[in-house]
Structure formats: C-alpha cells, structure tokens
Amino acid sequence: MAGTTHEHQHQVDFAALCRAHGIPCTDQRRVVWDFFAQHAQGHTIPDAVTALAPQGIGRATIYRTVELFERLHLLTSVRDTGEKVRYVAVCPGHAHTLICRSCHQVVEFEDCDLALLEKLLSERTGFAIAGHHLEVYGTCPQCAAGRA
Amino acid sequence: MAGTTHEHQHQVDFAALCRAHGIPCTDQRRVVWDFFAQHAQGHTIPDAVTALAPQGIGRATIYRTVELFERLHLLTSVRDTGEKVRYVAVCPGHAHTLICRSCHQVVEFEDCDLALLEKLLSERTGFAIAGHHLEVYGTCPQCAAGRA
DNA sequence: CGCCATATTGAGACAATGTATCAGAAAAGC
DNA sequence: GCTTTTCTGATACATTGTCTCAATATGGCG
Ligand SMILES: [Mn+2]
Ligand SMILES: [Mn+2]
Ligand SMILES: [Zn+2]
Ligand SMILES: [Zn+2]
Numbered sequence: 001m002a003g004t005t006h007e008h009q010h011q012v013d014f015a016a017l018c019r020a021h022g023i024p025c026t027d028q029r030r031v032v033w034d035f036f037a038q039h040a041q042g043h044t045i046p047d048a049v050t051a052l053a054p055q056g057i058g059r060a061t062i063y064r065t066v067e068l069f070e071r072l073h074l075l076t077s078v079r080d081t082g083e084k085v086r087y088v089a090v091c092p093g094h095a096h097t098l099i100c101r102s103c104h105q106v107v108e109f110e111d112c113d114l115a116l117l118e119k120l121l122s123e124r125t126g127f128a129i130a131g132h133h134l135e136v137y138g139t140c141p142q143c144a145a146g147r148a
Numbered sequence: 149m150a151g152t153t154h155e156h157q158h159q160v161d162f163a164a165l166c167r168a169h170g171i172p173c174t175d176q177r178r179v180v181w182d183f184f185a186q187h188a189q190g191h192t193i194p195d196a197v198t199a200l201a202p203q204g205i206g207r208a209t210i211y212r213t214v215e216l217f218e219r220l221h222l223l224t225s226v227r228d229t230g231e232k233v234r235y236v237a238v239c240p241g242h243a244h245t246l247i248c249r250s251c252h253q254v255v256e257f258e259d260c261d262l263a264l265l266e267k268l269l270s271e272r273t274g275f276a277i278a279g280h281h282l283e284v285y286g287t288c289p290q291c292a293a294g295r296a
Numbered sequence: 297c298g299c300c301a302t303a304t305t306g307a308g309a310c311a312a313t314g315t316a317t318c319a320g321a322a323a324a325g326c
Numbered sequence: 327g328c329t330t331t332t333c334t335g336a337t338a339c340a341t342t343g344t345c346t347c348a349a350t351a352t353g354g355c356g
Contacts, residue, residue, distance in 0.1 A: 024303065136275075
C-alpha cells in the first residue's frame with residue numbers, strides 16, 4: 001500500500017504472525033485477518049467482500065487470502081445446518097461459544113470438560129494437543145418461547 | 149412422474165421413510181435420496197445437478213429437496229479444509245477431527261463426551277441444544293520427532 | 297537506503313452456483 | 327374419481343466463485 005509508513009500495534013503482531021508462517025506480510029492480508037479475527041463467531045467470505053471491497057481490497061484477494069489462512073490453520077471453517085460456511089480465527093487454547101440459531105446471540109462459556117478427551121486422544125494418537133475450538137448450537141429460551 | 153405405475157423395492161422403502169417424516173413421497177425425492185445415499189462419502193449439490201438434471205429433475209427441486217432432507221436430518225453436510233460442502237446420508241455419530249498444525253494431517257475420532265456438557269449448558273442457559281462442532285489442534289508424533 | 301527478483305494484487309471478463317416466481321402437474325385424503 | 331394441498335420445472339435473475347494478466351508491493355541484498 002503506497003505511502004503507509006505508520007507503525008501500529010496490530011501491524012507488529014501480524015507481521016510476526018506472517019514471519020512465523022513464512023509468508024509475505026501485506027496490508028491486504030492484515031486487513032482480512034483483522035476482519036475475521038475481530039468477531040468470535042466469524043464471517044462468511046461474501047461478508048468480507050461486502051465489508052472490504054469498498055476499502056479497495058479486491059475480491060480475488062479476499063478469496064485467495066482466506067484460502068491461504070485456512071491452509072495455514074490461522075482460520076478454520078465452520079458450517080452448521082442451514083448456515084453458510086463461516087471462517088473463524090483459530091486461537092491457541094480454548095474457545096467456546098453457545099450460539100442461538102434463531103436470533104444469533106452468542107453466549108460464551110468457560111468450562112469445558114475436554115481435558116480428559118484430549119488426554120485420551122493424545123495417548124491414542126501420540127499427538128501433542130495444543131488447543132481446541134468448540135461451538136455449540138441451539139435455540140435460546142426467548143426464541144423457543146416467543147415467535148420465530 | 150407421468151405414467152409411472154411400476155412398484156419397485158426402493159420405492160416402498162422410501163415411501164415408508166417419507167411417511168415416517170410426514171412428507172409427500174415423490175419420485176423426484178426418491179431419485180435425489182438414492183443419489184446421495186448411494187455413496188458413503190456423499191456428493192455436492194452441483195454433483196447432483198449434473199447427474200440428475202439430464203434425467204429431468206429440475207435444479208430448483210434438487211436444492212429444495214436437499215434442504216428438506218437436511219432439515220429432517222436425513223442428510224447432513226460435511227466440509228473439510230479445502231473441500232466443498234458435501235451431503236451424506238445420516239447414519240452414525242459425529243465427525244470430530246484432530247488436526248496436526250504442522251503437516252495438516254487430519255485424524256477423525258468418534259467418541260466425544262459432550263452430552264454432559266450440553267446438558268449442563270442447557271440447564272444453565274435454557275438453550276435447547278441442537279448440535280456442536282469440535283476441532284482439536286496439536287502436533288502429530290512424526291512432526292514432533294522428525295523435521296518440520 | 298535504492299535495486300532487483302519474486303510474489304501479490306485488483307480489474308474485469310467469465311463461469312458456476314444459488315434464489316425467486318408462477319403456472320401446470322402430481323400426491324394425499326377422502 | 328374428485329378436491330385440496332403440495333410439489334415441480336422452466337425461466338429469469340442474483341450472487342458467489344474462478345481465471346488471467348499487467349501493475350504494484352514485498353523481501354532480500356548490496
Ligand atoms: Mn475448552
Ligand atoms: Mn460430538
Ligand atoms: Zn435466540
Ligand atoms: Zn504432523
């Protein structure tokens with residue numbers, strides 16, 4: 001991006017991320033990363049096009065970048081019945097969300113009992129487990145009671 | 149379908165399936181069902197269009213029917229990294245994945261112990277839980293030992 | 297710094313996929 | 327059979343996804 005010389009906090013972090021994965025650090029990739037990483041429940045690619053194309057990020061670039069991030073496991077795709085494919089940032093450690101399929105409210109929750117499962121998996125496969133991503137879907141009480 | 153009066157074995161089974169789910173049993177639905185149920189790894193919708201449209205099944209019907217089957221949990225959608233969404237006949241349990249961050253190999257595993265967690269969540273939040281998505285990340289033994 | 301080799305980008309044309317509408321056909325239930 | 331309700335396919339349209347290539351930015355190196 002021509003003429004950008006300012007150093008922001010985010011750029012520093014993202015540059016390190018790129019270095020760690022051996023890919024060139026471009027402003028477009030940072031913008032795409034910020035867009036998807038910002039919201040825990042993720043976005044669809046068309047969402048990103050709608051939001052970022054007006055900022056001058058090309059459509060092809062968005063598709064290419066998401067594909068790249070997915071290949072590097074920086075983003076992961078999630079799809080539930082009746083939904084479109086969303087891409088959410090893979091963060092090391094735990095991430096748990098409870099999502100209402102009707103009103104789309106997101107409830108975060110802390111405790112999960114996957115430590116045992118991870119231990120079992122580790123023993124069986126020899127993997128060193130680093131983290132996991134869990135989304136639980138359902139219908140919230142308001143939506144179940146009221147309309148919709 | 150005009151002029152079809154023959155009774156085939158499959159029609160009988162599928163008719164029962166439809167009756168059990170309270171939907172009208174049409175020849176188009178049977179064809180779509182056979183197409184997806186036939187192969188364990190499933191198909192994409194465009195696959196089905198390519199295969200079934202020449203047989204006179206309309207494109208809209210295929211989309212509508214897959215959507216219906218998914219809603220009735222006769223088909224379920226699957227999507228792995230870099231793949232398109234495929235629809236497979238609902239048979240057994242969940243498809244949880246264990247992914248190596250280094251070599252990207254994917255190990256599927258069957259058992260997860262989320263029923264208890266879901267029950268707890270349901271009690272605490274009032275949500276009616278419908279499903280979940282779980283990915284576990286780590287490093288496989290080969291990658292931990294050898295290079296990469 | 298500036299230069300160069302290389303990789304990335306955006307525009308635009310194009311292809312594929314997905315959606316809405318509606319008149320005609322078929323299924324279900326007498 | 328006959329009626330009511332639902333489903334279906336054609337068509338037109340909208341959205342999403344892919345490809346190519348000249349212009350540009352990046353990273354590495356004097
Ligand atoms: Mn956890
Ligand atoms: Mn499960
Ligand atoms: Zn809700
Ligand atoms: Zn590995």
